[in-house]
Amino acid sequence: MKSVKYWFRRCAALSVAVFGSAVLAADAEFPVETYRDIPTPAEFHVELTELDGPVFADSSGKTLYKWPQHRLRNGYSGEPPGTPQCYDEVLTVTAGLMSPYPPGIELPELDSRLSCTDLWPPVLAGDDAEPMGKWTIVERRDGSRQWAFDEQPLYTSVRDERPGDVIGGTTRRYGGDSPAYRVPVGPPALLPPGFAVRSTSIGRMLTTDKNEAVYAYGGDTATTSSCHDDCLVNWNPVLAPNLARAQGEWSLLERSPGVRQWVFRGQPLYTHVLDTGSWSQQGSDVAMWENVFTQKAPAYPSSFTVQSTIAGDVLADADGRTIYVYRCGEDSADQLACDHPDDTQVYRLAMCGGGAPDQCLEHWPYVMAGADEKSINRSWRVLSIDPKTGRLAGDGEPGALRVWSWRGRPVYLFAGDKLPGDVHGDGAGEWRGQRNGLKAFWLRDDFMDGIL
Numbered sequence: 001m002k003s004v005k006y007w008f009r010r011c012a013a014l015s016v017a018v019f020g021s022a023v024l025a026a027d028a029e030f031p032v033e034t035y036r037d038i039p040t041p042a043e044f045h046v047e048l049t050e051l052d053g054p055v056f057a058d059s060s061g062k063t064l065y066k067w068p069q070h071r072l073r074n075g076y077s078g079e080p081p082g083t084p085q086c087y088d089e090v091l092t093v094t095a096g097l098m099s100p101y102p103p104g105i106e107l108p109e110l111d112s113r114l115s116c117t118d119l120w121p122p123v124l125a126g127d128d129a130e131p132m133g134k135w136t137i138v139e140r141r142d143g144s145r146q147w148a149f150d151e152q153p154l155y156t157s158v159r160d161e162r163p164g165d166v167i168g169g170t171t172r173r174y175g176g177d178s179p180a181y182r183v184p185v186g187p188p189a190l191l192p193p194g195f196a197v198r199s200t201s202i203g204r205m206l207t208t209d210k211n212e213a214v215y216a217y218g219g220d221t222a223t224t225s226s227c228h229d230d231c232l233v234n235w236n237p238v239l240a241p242n243l244a245r246a247q248g249e250w251s252l253l254e255r256s257p258g259v260r261q262w263v264f265r266g267q268p269l270y271t272h273v274l275d276t277g278s279w280s281q282q283g284s285d286v287a288m289w290e291n292v293f294t295q296k297a298p299a300y301p302s303s304f305t306v307q308s309t310i311a312g313d314v315l316a317d318a319d320g321r322t323i324y325v326y327r328c329g330e331d332s333a334d335q336l337a338c339d340h341p342d343d344t345q346v347y348r349l350a351m352c353g354g355g356a357p358d359q360c361l362e363h364w365p366y367v368m369a370g371a372d373e374k375s376i377n378r379s380w381r382v383l384s385i386d387p388k389t390g391r392l393a394g395d396g397e398p399g400a401l402r403v404w405s406w407r408g409r410p411v412y413l414f415a416g417d418k419l420p421g422d423v424h425g426d427g428a429g430e431w432r433g434q435r436n437g438l439k440a441f442w443l444r445d446d447f448m449d450g451i452l
Helices: 002-021 022-028 229-233 348-351 357-362
Strands: 044-046 054-057 070-072 075-077 134-138 146-150 193-200 205-207 215-217 235-237 252-258 260-262 268-271 290-292 291-294 307-308 310-315 324-328 381-383 400-404 409-412 428-430 436-440
Touching: 215 268, 229 235, 324 348, 348 357, 348 428, 348 436
Parallel strands: none
Antiparallel strands: 044 054, 070 075, 134 146, 193 205, 205 291, 215 290, 235 268, 252 260, 307 310, 324 409, 324 436, 381 400, 400 409, 428 436
């Protein structure tokens, strides 16, 4: 296992190389997630990412992804274990997996449409490659051999440009009406039994294996708990079994003879009695109590604000207007995404302006970057966008807009939001914004079981 200090230096050096020294202080403020070493073929290694923790990568640093099966309204998409489904045919019609749309509708821009493997090259195994642990080899229908992890065939994404990029996919959960997303593959987090890690918009959150949020109290130390008597009415210490031992970032605190509490990075851990459902985080509303993270999400632009709404906290611009992210996935058998500026813009333009770019700009304007603002990390970058097409433009290109993006996708405002805290645009589009629409950038996502 690599030490936390090692990964501090590794992550900071990578950030400085890409974005300059201004990022160093922000990235070094929080440690990064440690992981459990498992047997891995020599051609693969682990890279750190800002949003998804440690991931496996190929020899060039490209993140490895899987395409797990996902239940849609009229069937399943994605890949069953051991069975590649991503090939080089250019699909031309819809699959009908999302009712009420029937199969057989012609897909847009067929003259420039790419195949699944154009966007998701399979990770091929050499003739002398052999399985190792969870790493296996599956046969593609052309006879070539493809690496798999936990029986899921592996791919890289053409959207990823540098080691540590996860532009192609995410480990975050989305609702049942969302497409079958590609998911980064990584080693297990270094955790004692009974704990798990979940990806959220604000970081890699520590939970119990029952999906209960885990908390720390500001008045505790690594060796003392301030939560006794009346405090225990609302807070449950996370107790360690008799055979538990301190290791690495994990230590133990003796609350009473024979009763020991888990401590992570010097913070005794608790759950909250009102957190009855998965992803509920009501304990973070109590003063001096905070959620615990193995790794914090990178900072958002300093000009952004946080606003309280009727349903939780959202990210907003300097004037308090809610920020939205666009989601899009085609109803095709290969479930290709359509939310990136390099993807077809037909769906977005149809949803936000009836096909008219000017209408889209009026109803859903981009979040503009200030003249002096620059990309601050890999997650939050400034892009040049051609407003007439929605596609990437060259720097300094006449008429191009400098806009903020998250994970390589532009972010938007909604003209119907008039006051700070308005979220009237949340869920606009198809299937509550899950398939072709916009969702507010929720910072607190316990109100919809973590799928906002």
